[in-house]
Amino acid sequence: MDKLRVAHIMAGAANGGAELFYERLCIAQHEQGLNILSIIRHNPDRLELLKSKGLLPKELSFGGRIDFITKRKMKKMLKDFCPRVAVAWMSRAANFMPVGDWVSVGRLGGFYDLRYYKNCDHLVGNTKGIVKWLLEQGWPEHRAHYVPNFARDFPNVIPQRPHYIPENAPFLLAMGRLHTNKGFDTLIKAMPYIKDAHLLIAGEGDQRDSLQCLANSLGVADRVHMPGWVTDISHILSECDVFVCSSRHEPLGNIVLEAFAATKPVAALASQGPSELIDDGENGLLSPLEDENLLAQSIQKLLDLPEFAQKIAQAGRQKFEQEFSKETVLQQWYNFLSKVEKA
Numbered sequence: 001m002d003k004l005r006v007a008h009i010m011a012g013a014a015n016g017g018a019e020l021f022y023e024r025l026c027i028a029q030h031e032q033g034l035n036i037l038s039i040i041r042h043n044p045d046r047l048e049l050l051k052s053k054g055l056l057p058k059e060l061s062f063g064g065r066i067d068f069i070t071k072r073k074m075k076k077m078l079k080d081f082c083p084r085v086a087v088a089w090m091s092r093a094a095n096f097m098p099v100g101d102w103v104s105v106g107r108l109g110g111f112y113d114l115r116y117y118k119n120c121d122h123l124v125g126n127t128k129g130i131v132k133w134l135l136e137q138g139w140p141e142h143r144a145h146y147v148p149n150f151a152r153d154f155p156n157v158i159p160q161r162p163h164y165i166p167e168n169a170p171f172l173l174a175m176g177r178l179h180t181n182k183g184f185d186t187l188i189k190a191m192p193y194i195k196d197a198h199l200l201i202a203g204e205g206d207q208r209d210s211l212q213c214l215a216n217s218l219g220v221a222d223r224v225h226m227p228g229w230v231t232d233i234s235h236i237l238s239e240c241d242v243f244v245c246s247s248r249h250e251p252l253g254n255i256v257l258e259a260f261a262a263t264k265p266v267a268a269l270a271s272q273g274p275s276e277l278i279d280d281g282e283n284g285l286l287s288p289l290e291d292e293n294l295l296a297q298s299i300q301k302l303l304d305l306p307e308f309a310q311k312i313a314q315a316g317r318q319k320f321e322q323e324f325s326k327e328t329v330l331q332q333w334y335n336f337l338s339k340v341e342k343a
Contacts, residue, residue, distance in 0.1 A: 011062035011092040017254040084341040091116040150329035151257030160235035170197040173240035178205030183246035193296035260316035283315035
């Protein structure tokens with residue numbers, strides 16, 4: 001394999017689907033034999049993780065409009081590294097991307113303002129829906145590309161039920177920031193219609209108080225658990241009975257891919273990403289947005305019909321292996337980078 005020189009630039013938050021995939025891709029491409037420069041916003045945990053895997057990440061502040069130092073320092077870092085391709089992850093990184101002797105790529109995980117990508121030669125979306133949207137915005141077709149994420153796989157994981165969820169209770173799992181986009185309010189509203197089930201929402205955010213008040217008002221607070229961010233989700237994901245994605249806005253849905261990988265049946269609301277990933281009734285169940293009643297019916301169906309739920313879960317695992325496994329997506333990334341660096 002040619003030793004491609006690639007810089008990946010991430011100015012995102014401490015937690016989030018894009019940030020976690022950024023870490024996984026940088027590490028995987030380094031292990032694959034590519035020469036990777038990781039440039040990140042100041043984050044000690046991300047810095048140490050990347051270092052522990054053999055990378056030599058660089059940190060920058062990625063501040064506001066008056067931050068002229070970041071762009072100047074980044075240009076020097078890139079000139080010293082001499083990448084063939086520099087990939088800016090999301091809008092803030094793209095806005096700081098300097099022009100230089102490299103191919104500039106903007107990686108989009110959502111429907112972002114394209115003004116921030118003015119210095120990018122190519123754009124890559126992690127869903128087909130994003131690429132279609134790019135073309136609708138007038139972005140040239142030969143400069144728009146689809147490369148999906150790969151999800152974590154969970155081989156040989158020992159299932160572990162949290163101590164606060166009764167042993168015989170149906171166990172529902174959801175993950176994500178406690179933010180209005182994630183639709184956890186709709187999921188909590190569904191809980192009165194799902195008999196005996198306990199729900200764990202793994203995540204943190206500014207909606208914690210309002211979600212807790214909602215659970216209290218509906219009389220389901222004793223069955224809704226919000227422990228905050230869970231460092232290692234694999235053990236509880238392997239233990240849950242149904243994984244739920246209640247997002248009202250979700251361009252991809254890394255969490256759906258992880259549930260596929262763990263061979264778990266998925267019930268989701270029909271936001272953009274889950275609708276692209278799930279064939280309703282085949283590898284998951286989809287319900288209309290904002291409809292807690294139909295979401296509850298989907299979840300209850302998966303709980304009541306274990307053979308059907310297992311069939312759904314196996315189909316999800318098959319889709320993961322065919323389209324979203326680490327090996328498959330790494331090859332797609334390599335093909336994409338090889339193509340654009342020679343253009």
